Amino acid sequence: MKRILIIGSHGMLGQDLAKVFEADQSWHVFAFDRDKVDVASEESLLKIIDEVDPQAVVNATGYNAVDKCESDEIEYELAKKINGFGPGILAKIGKEKGIPIVHYSTDYVFDGEKEEYDEKAKPSPISNYGRSKFLGEEEIQKNTDKFWLVRTSKLFGRPGKSAMSKRSFFDTMITLAKDNRILKVVDEEKSCFTYTPDLALKTKEIIEEGIPFGIYHVINEGPCTWFEAAAELFKIAKMDVEVVPVASSEFPRPAKRPKASVLLNTKLKPLRHYTKALKEYLEENYGMLTEK
Numbered sequence: 567m568k569r570i571l572i573i574g575s576h577g578m579l580g581q582d583l584a585k586v587f588e589a590d591q592s593w594h595v596f597a598f599d600r601d602k603v604d605v606a607s608e609e610s611l612l613k614i615i616d617e618v619d620p621q622a623v624v625n626a627t628g629y630n631a632v633d634k635c636e637s638d639e640i641e642y643e644l645a646k647k648i649n650g651f652g653p654g655i656l657a658k659i660g661k662e663k664g665i666p667i668v669h670y671s672t673d674y675v676f677d678g679e680k681e682e683y684d685e686k687a688k689p690s691p692i693s694n695y696g697r698s699k700f701l702g703e704e705e706i707q708k709n710t711d712k713f714w715l716v717r718t719s720k721l722f723g724r725p726g727k728s729a730m731s732k733r734s735f736f737d738t739m740i741t742l743a744k745d746n747r748i749l750k751v752v753d754e755e756k757s758c759f760t761y762t763p764d765l766a767l768k769t770k771e772i773i774e775e776g777i778p779f780g781i782y783h784v785i786n787e788g789p790c791t792w793f794e795a796a797a798e799l800f801k802i803a804k805m806d807v808e809v810v811p812v813a814s815s816e817f818p819r820p821a822k823r824p825k826a827s828v829l830l831n832t833k834l835k836p837l838r839h840y841t842k843a844l845k846e847y848l849e850e851n852y853g854m855l856t857e858k
């Protein structure tokens with residue numbers, strides 16, 4: 567039986583990766599989180615990889631506290647370890663043992679000036695988080711040839727089990743709407759939402775089909791701003807909430823975000839539109855009867 571090693575399995579994406587591989591009898595799944603393997607430790611990675619001897623490793627770990635690592639140097643060092651140097655160590659081990667690595671990066675490696683970015687576009691991050699993820703991209707590419715580097719953006723899905731795991735934008739909007747009939751939402755930062763079960767399935771396909779190694783963009787179709795997505799959400803969910811578009815300056819945050827960072831997928835078959843995925847998410851996780 568084929569063996570897959572998933573690390574960061576308690577995160578939002580990691581738990582869906584474990585689910586899609588477990589649903590297929592041809593894979594023996596080894597899904598671990600930080601309590602069992604530390605992505606920043608060579609010793610820990612070597613031990614688990616030797617134990618499992620996988621056909622591929624999927625790295626779903628991540629440091630995602632975008633604002634915290636902008637204003638705190640110790641946090642930035644941690645971000646560089648988890649998002650940058652750790653993946654580099656993993657890639658080096660992968661190369662030594664001939665095991666391919668899947669690693670995830672983000673639209674935040676781009677500055678937002680060009681608004682749309684294909685797989686060949688040159689990163690130029692404007693935040694510490696973006697710099698830590700770009701470091702990961704460089705470390706992966708420097709240390710192995712056998713990598714699938716998957717850039718994605720605005721993940722949504724069931725919240726991860728881990729304490730650090732962020733709730734998605736849509737969950738936050740639904741919670742806010744319980745106490746507010748009018749919501750101000752930033753009408754900027756146009757980019758693509760990505761449903762974690764869709765991304766997990768596409769990851770499985772990438773490994774199984776053995777497509778050429780390299781950089782890929784995996785996002786759901788339908789770029790939009792936060793405001794546009796909130797308006798779609800309440801329409802689909804048939805919730806009576808008024809959404810008011812505002813500038814990002816109304817909600818100042820320590821880290822800069824790209825003003826638009828639409829990832830263009832020019833290499834793979836596109837995923838479905840994000841509103842279709844959102845309908846499924848609302849029906850399965852909130853039991854909502856959504857708009858037909």
Ligand SMILES: NC(=O)c1ccc[n+]([C@@H]2O[C@H](COP(=O)([O-])OP(=O)(O)OC[C@H]3O[C@@H](n4cnc5c(N)ncnc54)[C@H](OP(=O)(O)O)[C@@H]3O)[C@@H](O)[C@H]2O)c1
Nearest residue numbers: 574576577578579600604605627628670672721726728731
């Ligand atoms: N969320 C987004 O919108 C987004 C957008 C673009 C790209 N991405 C990328 O997609 C990937 C998955 O993101 P996600 O949102 O699913 O992340 P997440 O929910 O925050 O989960 C990350 C997981 O990594 C684990 N982890 C943290 N440090 C670790 C370490 N040193 N060793 C082992 N495990 C560690 C965490 O466990 P603990 O709880 O124990 O810390 C957590 O289970 C990441 O690479 C992320 O950068 C995410």
